[in-house]
Amino acid sequence: MxxxxxxxxxxxxxxxxxxxxxxxxxxxxxxxxxxxxxxxxxxxxxxxxxxxxxxxxxxxxxxxxxxxxxxxxxxxxxxxxxxxxxDIVPNHLAVGGSQNRWWQDVLAWGNDSPYAEFFDIDWHSDDPQLTGKLLVPFLGDAYAEILQSGELVLGYDADTAGFHVDYHEHRFPIDPRHYGDILRFADHNALHEQAAFFDALQQREDAYTAAGDARYQLRKVMESPAARQSLDAVIALFGSANPTVLLDFIPCLSASITAWPGGAPLPMKLIGGVFLMLPNWVGYVSKFRRFLKLFTPYRYGWLKKAGSMGCESTMSMGLPTLAATACSCVSALMPCRKSDQQRHRAMLLSM
Missing domain, CATH: 3.30.750.90 (Transcription Regulator spoIIAA)
Known part of the structure; x- marks a missing residue:
């Protein structure tokens, strides 16, 4: 030297x-x-x-x-x-956006990602609502406002056979174990079969590697123009400005879903695998100030408005917008059978 x-x-x-x-x-x-x-x-x-x-x-x-x-x-x-x-800056990696494939993998798979240990993430929060979760404070406004403005957009990447939610330049991939929650909406038998394959990943210890095969099969199915057209219709459905589009398609609509951009319904489990908390940072500061000194990201949680533990409805959207997980939200979301109410109430409280 x-x-x-x-x-x-x-x-x-x-x-x-x-x-x-x-x-x-x-x-x-x-x-x-x-x-x-x-x-x-x-x-x-x-x-x-x-x-x-x-x-x-x-x-x-x-x-x-x-x-x-x-x-x-x-x-x-x-x-x-x-x-x-x-200058190799081993302690610097960009997050946000969509270009860092290691970061994208962690967003999709959480602690199951082989890249999870590459990032300084504390998966063991003292707050039970944040244990095992990754906080990604990228929203520029309250969650309900972001939904209503249509800034959260469901998408499908044909190259990777993967689903994601885009928020401007940021991309939040959906856990492949929950792709079935999207594919079941398609009016195409082969896509329904693919939904079952992805559902099965939830029971497999080798889900991470098996997902590659499932994605390969989905990519092959998507070579069919009919399959592409059907999935495009599903993507458009979730971006629909008409909140009544799925009223006849999903039973017990208001109990099992929350609002999506423009008011179109979104199954709770859709972001399921992702289940990212995307608070607007200003609101988050007031409620979770103790986390500022750590500035530690967490994984899994529901997309929600930070700092709100009540229920917030956007009536112009035609459907209540779930802005928190408190019990007070449940009554506004339960117009169905009592048994369904109890089941969905338990689901909300477990989030």
Whole structure:
């Protein structure tokens, strides 16, 4: 290793790449610089100006030129007797957005994800409502307002055969063990069969690996134009502005569902596998101030308005919006048989 005598720090981004740095080697060598001190070079968010929001520490950022460009720069430095110091920031990984596949995997699988231990997540909260949960405070407004504005959007990725909920640039993947809660809405027998396959994952210890096979089968089914059309109709259904669309489709509607963007119904278990808490941070501060010093994320919980333990209804949506899990919400959501009321009440209280 060359002795470090003098360094110059280079800030890499897509406007100053590894190839650009090659052109400065002779200049700095003549100034007596022994080493380039590089900003993070691992793959980071697209357009990152600094590289500290890494999304994949196993790859050199393609926006900087990739591994080939790094090899050329190192070769050029060595030709002048110089070296390269890397800032690898092992404690930095970007969350939010949709580009960090490790983070996306943790959102989908929670502590069952093989990447869960890669993040500093405390899964054992003293608060029983947060034990085993991941708090992701990305909502910009109260939950009911976000729902009504249609900012939470159900989607399907044909490449991965996966379902997700998008909130602007953020993506929240749905646990594959709960894909059946979506697929059963499709008017297509093959998709109903796929729903059963995904349901079975809930009973399997090897669910994580078995999900790959189930997704492969779903991808094959989706090659059918009829299947694609049917699933597109389901996606559109959940984004419908008409809250009465599913009244004849789902029995005991108001008891078993909460509102989705534009007022379309959403089965409680849909986000089921995800069951993320997405509070607006301002509201969350007032109720859970004790967590600020930890700034620790938690997993699983219902999408809800933070700081509200009462029931909040948005009458213009035609359906009550579940904004909390308190008992006071139950009566507003129970127009069905008494047995169904008891079952759904127990489900709400167990969340």
């Amino acid at each position: 060359n002795e470090i005598l003098a360094t110059v720090r280079l800030q890499f981004h897509r406007g100053f790449t590894l190839t650009d740095a090659e052109h400065w080697v002779d200049y700095y060598a003549n100034l007596g610089i022994s080493h380039f001190y590089a900003s993070p070079l691992q793959a980071s968010r697209a357009g990152s100006p600094h590289g500290y929001d890494g999304i994949d520490p196993t790859r050199i950022d393609p926006e900087l030129g990739g591994e080939a460009a790094l090899e050329r720069l190192v070769s050029r430095l060595r030709s002048r007797g110089m070296g390269l110091i890397l």
